[in-house]
Amino acid sequence: MKMKKILNLFVALSILLCATVSCSNWLAVDLEDSILEDKLFETNEGYTSVLNGVYTKMNTYYGSTLSMGVIDAMAKLYHMSSSHNYYPYFNYDFEGSAFEGTSGALWTGMYNLIANLNVLLEKCDEADNALFPNYYPYIKGEALALRAMLHFDLFRLYGPIYSEESKTNLTIPYQATTDKTIQPLLPAEEVMNKVIADLKAASELLKDDAVRTDGVLNSDSEDPNETADFRYRQYRLNYYAVQGLLARAYLWIGDKENAYTTAKAIITEVEEKKTFDWTPKADIQSSTAPDLIFSTEVMFGLYNLKRVNLYNGLFKNTAGYSSALTFYGSSMEDGYKNAKVTWFYDQLDDLRRTEMWEVATLEENTEFSGVKEHQATVFGKYKDIQTSETRRYMIPLLRMSEIYLIAAECTSDVTEGLGYVNAIREHRNCVNIDAASVASKDALQEYIDDEFYRETIGEGQIYFYYKRHAMTTIMESDFSYGSYGAYYTTIGMQLQDYVWPLPKVETDKRLN
Numbered sequence: 001m002k003m004k005k006i007l008n009l010f011v012a013l014s015i016l017l018c019a020t021v022s023c024s025n026w027l028a029v030d031l032e033d034s035i036l037e038d039k040l041f042e043t044n045e046g047y048t049s050v051l052n053g054v055y056t057k058m059n060t061y062y063g064s065t066l067s068m069g070v071i072d073a074m075a076k077l078y079h080m081s082s083s084h085n086y087y088p089y090f091n092y093d094f095e096g097s098a099f100e101g102t103s104g105a106l107w108t109g110m111y112n113l114i115a116n117l118n119v120l121l122e123k124c125d126e127a128d129n130a131l132f133p134n135y136y137p138y139i140k141g142e143a144l145a146l147r148a149m150l151h152f153d154l155f156r157l158y159g160p161i162y163s164e165e166s167k168t169n170l171t172i173p174y175q176a177t178t179d180k181t182i183q184p185l186l187p188a189e190e191v192m193n194k195v196i197a198d199l200k201a202a203s204e205l206l207k208d209d210a211v212r213t214d215g216v217l218n219s220d221s222e223d224p225n226e227t228a229d230f231r232y233r234q235y236r237l238n239y240y241a242v243q244g245l246l247a248r249a250y251l252w253i254g255d256k257e258n259a260y261t262t263a264k265a266i267i268t269e270v271e272e273k274k275t276f277d278w279t280p281k282a283d284i285q286s287s288t289a290p291d292l293i294f295s296t297e298v299m300f301g302l303y304n305l306k307r308v309n310l311y312n313g314l315f316k317n318t319a320g321y322s323s324a325l326t327f328y329g330s331s332m333e334d335g336y337k338n339a340k341v342t343w344f345y346d347q348l349d350d351l352r353r354t355e356m357w358e359v360a361t362l363e364e365n366t367e368f369s370g371v372k373e374h375q376a377t378v379f380g381k382y383k384d385i386q387t388s389e390t391r392r393y394m395i396p397l398l399r400m401s402e403i404y405l406i407a408a409e410c411t412s413d414v415t416e417g418l419g420y421v422n423a424i425r426e427h428r429n430c431v432n433i434d435a436a437s438v439a440s441k442d443a444l445q446e447y448i449d450d451e452f453y454r455e456t457i458g459e460g461q462i463y464f465y466y467k468r469h470a471m472t473t474i475m476e477s478d479f480s481y482g483s484y485g486a487y488y489t490t491i492g493m494q495l496q497d498y499v500w501p502l503p504k505v506e507t508d509k510r511l512n
Contacts, residue, residue, distance in 0.1 A: 079328035141205030148198035209239035241300035260410035308384035317360035326376035
C-alpha cells in the first residue's frame with residue numbers, strides 16, 4: 001500500500017540525513033557529494049523524500065523529550081521520587097549532566113533539521129517549476145511551516161516568558177538560509193516575527209491544500225495511478241495545522257486579537273466541513289480497539305513506529321518504579337479518594353479519566369526497603385492497540401480542542417468562551433459548566449486551564465502553558481495529609497525554571 005511506500009521513504013531519508021548532516025557543525029547540511037545532491041533534487045520523489053525525512057527524524061525529539069516524557073515531567077504532572085530517571089528534569093537540574101545532554105542533543109538535532117529544510121527551500125526556488133507544478137506549494141509550504149515550528153518550540157524552551165519587558169532579550173538564532181556561519185542570537189520579538197512570517201507564507205502556499213476540500217485523506221486512493229504524496233494530511237503540516245500553529249504563536253506573544261480571529265476561522269470552517277470531527281464516544285469506549293488519542297481530532301501528529309516502545313518505557317507498569325510516569329494513589333475501593341486522578345478530573349465518568357487511566361502494580365520498587373510492588377494509577381493514552389496504522393502510531397502535536405480553548409481565552413465574550421469550553425466537555429461525557437458560575441473572564445480562565453490540562457496531558461504542552469501564563473503556582477505531583485486524609489494542593493513555581501539555559505554545545509562554539 002502507498003502508506004507503506006511513504007514509510008520506506010521515511011526510513012531511507014533517516015539514513016540519508018545521517019549521511020548528509022555533519023554532526024560536528026551545529027548549523028550545516030554538509031552535502032559533500034554534489035552529485036548526490038543534484039540527483040536527489042532531480043525528481044519529485046527527491047523533494048518529497050527530503051521533506052519526509054525531516055518529519056520522520058522529528059520523532060527523535062518529539063518522542064520522549066518534547067511530547068510525553070521530559071517536558072511533561074517538568075510540568076510536575078507525575079509522582080516522582082529522587083531515584084526516578086526523570087527526576088533531574090522534574091527538579092529543574094539545569095546544571096546536571098542528564099539535562100545538559102538532553103538539551104545539547106535537542107538543540108543540535110533541531111537545528112540540523114532546520115538546516116535540511118533550508119537546503120530544501122533553496123532548491124525549491126532554484127527548480128524549474130514545470131518539474132513539479134503540483135508539488136511546489138506543498139513542498140515549500142510544509143517546509144516553511146516546519147522551519148517555523150521547530151524555531152518556535154526552541155524559542156518556547158530557551159526564550160523568556162514573553163512580555164513587553166522581555167521582548168528585547170536576546171534568545172536564539174533564526175536560521176533562514178543555508179549559510180553555515182554561526183548566526184546571531186536575536187531578540188525575542190524578532191524571532192517571533194520570523195516565526196509568524198514563515199507561518200503566514202506557508203498558509204498562503206497551502207491555501208489550496210486538499211485537506212480543505214477532501215478532508216484528511218487517511219487512506220490510499222482507489223486510483224492506482226494517484227500518488228499518496230498529497231494524502232494522509234494529519235501527518236503533514238496541512239493548511240489547518242499551520243493556521244493552528246499561527247494561532248498558538250499569536251497567543252504566545254499576547255496578540256489575542258489575531259489569535260482569536262485565526263482560531264475562530266479554523267473552527268468555523270472545520271465545523272462546517274467536519275474535517276477534524278469529534279471522536280465518537282463509542283469509538284473511545286470500543287472493547288476491541290478504543291481510540292484513546294481521539295485521533296479524528298488531531299490536526300497534526302507524527303507517525304512513530306516506535307510508539308509502543310515509548311509507552312512500554314514510560315507508562316506501562318512493567319517499566320518499573322524508577323521509570324514509569326504515574327499519578328499517585330490507586331485505591332479503587334474508596335473511589336480513588338486519595339488518588340491524584342480524582343483531583344485532575346472534576347467528573348468520575350469523564351472519558352479522559354475512565355478510559356485512559358487504570359490501577360496497576362509497578363514492578364521492582366526500590367524506594368521502600370523490602371517492598372517489591374507498589375500500586376499506582378497508570379496512563380494508557382499511548383497503549384499499543386491493534387488498530388489502523390493511521391491511529392496506532394500517531395503522536396499528537398496539535399489538536400482541535402486547543403483551538404477551541406484559544407478562542408475561549410481570547411474572546412471578549414464570556415458566554416461565547418464558555419460555549420467553546422462546554423463543546424469540549426460535551427464530547428468528553430461531562431456536564432456543561434453552568435453559566436451562572438462563570439461571571440467573569442478570570443472565572444472562565446480557570447475552566448480553560450483545567451480543560452487544557454486534561455486534553456493535552458502526555459502531549460508536551462502543559463509546561464509551555466504554565467510558562468505562557470507565568471504561573472507561580474501549579475498543581476502538585478504528590479499528595480499531602482490532613483485531618484481528612486490525603487489531598488492535593490498547589491506548589492510554588494520559580495519563574496526562572498521556565499527558561500532553559502543555552503546548551504554548552506552552543507555557548508562553547510560562540511566562545512570559540
